[in-house]
Amino acid sequence: MRRPDVSQLTEAVGTASEPPSWRHRIRPVPGRDHEERIRNTIAQHWINGQWTGSGSVLESINxxxxxxxGSFYDGGEAEASAAVDAAAAAFETTEWARTPSLRATALSRLADALEARVPEVAAMLSRENGKLLGETTREVSGAVGWLRYAAASARTQTAGRAAETAPDVVRRTSRL
Known part of the structure; x- marks a missing residue:
């Protein structure tokens, strides 16, 4: 499995010195006292099977x-690299690479869990992005459909061929 160049990922999402357009809505959390008060509510990174913090803490503004x-740790190249390394190691040293049904089951469970929370997640996205609730509801429902497609692809090894994942919904992926 080829490891992606993390510097390209950083370029795509921006850095603190070269912010992408969404960074105008977040601001640094002031002072250590404030960090201590909200420590239990700061969103962290899930890397190598554990939650980790990093760098500065930022707030997302409605x-x-x-x-x-909400508040979150502002991850950067080090966190992206650690996550990519952990994912590559897990893929090479566990059953994930050899057992498509394991991946399919995990993706199906994730789709089920997200589908059960569509209204909640859509409302959260609407608050974070300023989008209309109907738009975010369609986005989250679409993500459920893509997860189901990915699960079906793992089960059937469709390799990018079109597949109907719901009545009248055909999804297709292609490798570049």
């Missing part, structure tokens, strides 16, 4: 009313 939606 663009509609300026309220704080």
């Amino acid at each position: 663009p509609a009313d300026g309220t704080v939606v």
Whole structure:
């Protein structure tokens, strides 16, 4: 499995010195006292089977009313590299690479869990992005469909051929 160049990922999402357009809605969390008060609510990175923090803590701001939606650790190249390394190692040393049904089951369970929470996740996305609730509901429902497609692809090894994942919904992937 070829390891992606993490510097390309950083370029795609931006850095603190070269922010992408969405960074105007987040601001650094002021001072250690504030960090201590909200430590249990800071979103962390899931890397190599454990939650980790890193770098500075930022707040996501609701663009509609300026309220704080949540706090999170601002990950960078080191976190992206650690996550890619951990994923590559897991793929090479566990059954993930050799057992498509294991991946399919995990993706199906994730689709089920997300589908059960579509209204909640859509409302959260709407607060974070300032989008209409109907739009975020369609986005989350679409993600459920893509997860089901990925699960079906793992089970059937369709290798990019079109597959119907729901009545009248055909999805296709292609390798570049």
